[in-house]
Amino acid sequence: MTENQPKKTSKSDRTRAHILEAARHLFGEHGYDGASIRDVAAQASIDPAMVIRYFRNKDELFARAAVVDLQLPALQVIDRTTVGETLIRRFLEIWEGSASGPGMAILLRSSTSHEFAAEKLREVFANQVRPVVAAVGDPTDAGRRAGLVSSQLLGLAMCRYLLRLPPVVALSHDEIIRNVGPTLQRYVTGTDAP
Amino acid sequence: MTENQPKKTSKSDRTRAHILEAARHLFGEHGYDGASIRDVAAQASIDPAMVIRYFRNKDELFARAAVVDLQLPALQVIDRTTVGETLIRRFLEIWEGSASGPGMAILLRSSTSHEFAAEKLREVFANQVRPVVAAVGDPTDAGRRAGLVSSQLLGLAMCRYLLRLPPVVALSHDEIIRNVGPTLQRYVTGTDAP
DNA sequence: TGCATTTGTCAACAGTCGTTGGCATATGAA
DNA sequence: TTCATATGCCAACGACTGTTGACAAATGCA
Numbered sequence: 001m002t003e004n005q006p007k008k009t010s011k012s013d014r015t016r017a018h019i020l021e022a023a024r025h026l027f028g029e030h031g032y033d034g035a036s037i038r039d040v041a042a043q044a045s046i047d048p049a050m051v052i053r054y055f056r057n058k059d060e061l062f063a064r065a066a067v068v069d070l071q072l073p074a075l076q077v078i079d080r081t082t083v084g085e086t087l088i089r090r091f092l093e094i095w096e097g098s099a100s101g102p103g104m105a106i107l108l109r110s111s112t113s114h115e116f117a118a119e120k121l122r123e124v125f126a127n128q129v130r131p132v133v134a135a136v137g138d139p140t141d142a143g144r145r146a147g148l149v150s151s152q153l154l155g156l157a158m159c160r161y162l163l164r165l166p167p168v169v170a171l172s173h174d175e176i177i178r179n180v181g182p183t184l185q186r187y188v189t190g191t192d193a194p
Numbered sequence: 195m196t197e198n199q200p201k202k203t204s205k206s207d208r209t210r211a212h213i214l215e216a217a218r219h220l221f222g223e224h225g226y227d228g229a230s231i232r233d234v235a236a237q238a239s240i241d242p243a244m245v246i247r248y249f250r251n252k253d254e255l256f257a258r259a260a261v262v263d264l265q266l267p268a269l270q271v272i273d274r275t276t277v278g279e280t281l282i283r284r285f286l287e288i289w290e291g292s293a294s295g296p297g298m299a300i301l302l303r304s305s306t307s308h309e310f311a312a313e314k315l316r317e318v319f320a321n322q323v324r325p326v327v328a329a330v331g332d333p334t335d336a337g338r339r340a341g342l343v344s345s346q347l348l349g350l351a352m353c354r355y356l357l358r359l360p361p362v363v364a365l366s367h368d369e370i371i372r373n374v375g376p377t378l379q380r381y382v383t384g385t386d387a388p
Numbered sequence: 389t390g391c392a393t394t395t396g397t398c399a400a401c402a403g404t405c406g407t408t409g410g411c412a413t414a415t416g417a418a
Numbered sequence: 419t420t421c422a423t424a425t426g427c428c429a430a431c432g433a434c435t436g437t438t439g440a441c442a443a444a445t446g447c448a
Contacts, residue, residue, distance in 0.1 A: 038405080048406085112352075168341040182380070
């Protein structure tokens with residue numbers, strides 16, 4: 001307790017980061033149930049008891065690992081005719097770029113059988129997707145339009161990254177942008193409203 | 195061994211059906227890992243050992259429970275401008291009608307963490323979805339178009355039935371048909387090809 | 389009636405899981 | 419140096435899992 005913030009990153013915080021990295025990798029690959037604390041510990045080359053010491057229990061470890069920040073662009077400041085293309089390009093960065101990490105894969109893989117992950121995913125929708133869609137078009141209609149956008153994007157993620165459907169894996173970035181972009185464009189701008 | 199087929203449906207086949215029904219319900223609600231053999235036995239009001247006796251082990255029980263027959267309509271015999279609407283209507287019947295059962299929910303819920311379920315789902319795509327899409331338009335391009343259709347439909351199922359995203363749950367059948375129908379129409383007929 | 393087969397229950401097995409407490413070692417300030 | 423603290427390993431706990439074998443009750447043919 002001699003120091004508060006500086007140089008506190010000595011030894012413990014490094015293994016803490018190792019554990020978290022191992023957890024994010026394994027949760028993203030096998031889901032909440034499929035990745036045991038012993039697996040995480042082995043991946044981090046450490047004793048299982050340490051995982052509990054640094055993160056109180058498995059649920060808290062999962063909560064720390066399942067942090068998602070989509071960093072979606074502000075759609076109201078770009079050309080209104082390219083919002084669909086903008087969204088699908090960002091989608092590919094999130095899932096295939098190295099900056100975002102496996103956060104979405106962790107949530108999506110676990111949400112089908114772990115209620116906490118499902119709730120977290122619904123929060124991502126409400127706090128990060130819906131506001132962005134609400135910024136263009138009728139705000140009172142944002143839920144429906146954001147829901148349609150999410151259905152297409154989560155489905156594409158399921159087929160391409162989790163289920164690995166061969167024809168969907170084989171799609172090039174350009175093909176995805178050309179095919180899915182117009183769908184998102186129509187959902188966001190809502191040309192065929194209720 | 196006195197009789198072969200007739201009256202064989204006496205006692206055992208009835209409990210066998212009870213077990214299978216309980217398994218389909220629980221697998222569809224909680225996935226492969228989330229539903230234990232003891233849970234299935236309790237739901238069927240029977241001893242866990244009987245579940246093993248009737249179905250050799252949990253994997254075989256799951257395989258028997260995860261049978262899916264989409265019964266998609268033959269698209270080549272209907273008006274080519276309504277294939278999208280036809281598909282989305284059939285989708286709603288499969289997921290909300292009482293005839294099809296929870297087969298798709300079982301597969302989709304377990305596919306994210308159970309490789310056997312993922313493979314089974316890929317087979318459903320290859321054997322039941324892809325041929326139907328291939329019947330209209332360029333057959334050499336069927337994989338891509340069927341993949342896009344599946345991405346939209348599996349995503350909608352995820353959001354509406356598994357994740358239960360409130361705005362997607364709130365959509366009426368008519369809204370779904372009006373919004374998603376045109377997307378499927380464009381994917382199947384492939385107006386914007388590679 | 390007797391008797392073989394079916395249908396079912398019970399207890400227990402080996403394994404894995406999350407989690408805990410005790411003990412050894414390393415670190416760093418005094 | 420001395421000693422408190424931080425960091426780590428080990429063994430074990432209770433609970434749950436899929437699965438098995440022995441034994442009891444019911445069934446149906448002779």
